[in-house]
Amino acid sequence: MSAALVALAVHVAGGAYHTPFPASPGERATEVAAFWLDREPVTNREFLEFVAQHPEWRRDRVKPVLADGRYLASWAAPDALGPRTRPHAPVVDVSWFAARAFCAARGGRLPTEAEWELAAAGTPDELAWYEAPAPDVVPDIGGAPNAAGLRDLHGLVWEWVEDFGASMVAGGGCGTASSSAATAEYMTYMRFAFRSSLEGRFTIGSLGFRCAYDGGAP
Amino acid sequence: MRRASEASGVEGEGVGSPRRRSEARTCGGAALLALALAACHGARHDAPAAAPAAAVAEDGPSLYDLPIALRDGRFDAQRGHPVIVAMFFATCPAACPAMIDDVARVLADAPDTHVLLVSFDAARDTPARLAELARVHHLDARWTLAAADDANARTLAAAIGLKYRRLPDGAFTHSTAIVALDSDGRVIARTDRLGDPGALAGALRDAALRTNRTRRQLDTTMIE
Numbered sequence: 001m002s003a004a005l006v007a008l009a010v011h012v013a014g015g016a017y018h019t020p021f022p023a024s025p026g027e028r029a030t031e032v033a034a035f036w037l038d039r040e041p042v043t044n045r046e047f048l049e050f051v052a053q054h055p056e057w058r059r060d061r062v063k064p065v066l067a068d069g070r071y072l073a074s075w076a077a078p079d080a081l082g083p084r085t086r087p088h089a090p091v092v093d094v095s096w097f098a099a100r101a102f103c104a105a106r107g108g109r110l111p112t113e114a115e116w117e118l119a120a121a122g123t124p125d126e127l128a129w130y131e132a133p134a135p136d137v138v139p140d141i142g143g144a145p146n147a148a149g150l151r152d153l154h155g156l157v158w159e160w161v162e163d164f165g166a167s168m169v170a171g172g173g174c175g176t177a178s179s180s181a182a183t184a185e186y187m188t189y190m191r192f193a194f195r196s197s198l199e200g201r202f203t204i205g206s207l208g209f210r211c212a213y214d215g216g217a218p
Numbered sequence: 219m220r221r222a223s224e225a226s227g228v229e230g231e232g233v234g235s236p237r238r239r240s241e242a243r244t245c246g247g248a249a250l251l252a253l254a255l256a257a258c259h260g261a262r263h264d265a266p267a268a269a270p271a272a273a274v275a276e277d278g279p280s281l282y283d284l285p286i287a288l289r290d291g292r293f294d295a296q297r298g299h300p301v302i303v304a305m306f307f308a309t310c311p312a313a314c315p316a317m318i319d320d321v322a323r324v325l326a327d328a329p330d331t332h333v334l335l336v337s338f339d340a341a342r343d344t345p346a347r348l349a350e351l352a353r354v355h356h357l358d359a360r361w362t363l364a365a366a367d368d369a370n371a372r373t374l375a376a377a378i379g380l381k382y383r384r385l386p387d388g389a390f391t392h393s394t395a396i397v398a399l400d401s402d403g404r405v406i407a408r409t410d411r412l413g414d415p416g417a418l419a420g421a422l423r424d425a426a427l428r429t430n431r432t433r434r435q436l437d438t439t440m441i442e
Binding site (some may be wrong): 023024026065096109160167199201 | 278279280281283284369372373376377379381382383385386387391392415
């Protein structure tokens, strides 16, 4: 881990992630190796810098197979944010392909679903956010950190993961993924369900991302 | 708009489309819930998307624009031919042989069509193992069996709408997605079911007719 990345990311201890929704009885626990995760979602300002350095990801140049027609739609121009896009707010309207390219350029990757959920475990989550209409302008990052030092895991945007939707594919049909959804796990279930509805090109006005990095403790 | 783009799940409009939502390959409860969620956190840009996305579908995105590196050759090596693309793993007990049967049935009536089967189990599906699989299934030279590492397999899976997961015992579970590409790599048909290769066959037949028509027009132009 370079010093620059240490400033961006926090170390997340590995361990077993116990999914509330095992697709089959043998899949209750997923072993997660120690990794690093961005403290905050990637912001518009950061993505603007990325687009400037990698112009193939400008919205007027991106290959259509890599992002749908709404990619970076809230920006005022392909190279400018504008009034609906706050510099320190999470970037949204980005496809999975674009999010991956950003993380690769930063020396990382997208977190897996198990990594993301393990990192977020125990972080206060409000049902009210899931029920609320998406605001016209996504607010800035800067929520209270959780015990690990991660901010804004909940309450601002949904976040892409590398293996979005894979955990909901049950062998031989629909399996048991939804049958054990207790009330306390409801919000986790909504995230799993939301991710499983995505496709790689999709861009949504409340879907952003943060990057992960391989590696043990500093 | 050509019929092919309507049949495609990769091209076309974005997340807000009810048709696309209903095609999400999830258990019913999950798909319905995601639909409900999209109505709150997620709805903001759905409406204006239709116009630009539809314009994209007119000439369709080419999968050959994807940054994909296969272990066993170039992803776009079949460019110039219609190609059926699917993903699998060689030790798959039932679904993958059924998929190969489906593709073989389509191929029987589409002589110009090639096939690219990409394994997401690169560790176990060595070149030797893939060659053995081709021999056992009597696959001719139109078939290319290849493998990709996880990052590249995820890229292709995301592009064709296939979801897969490695199971604790090393096997995989995965949804079904078989797509037909035209000679430039654009998706012209897809199916999410086994035992239903009709949509692929029809689209490839139409594509062959269009190609022949274009050739005749070119021939006529040259004569003139």
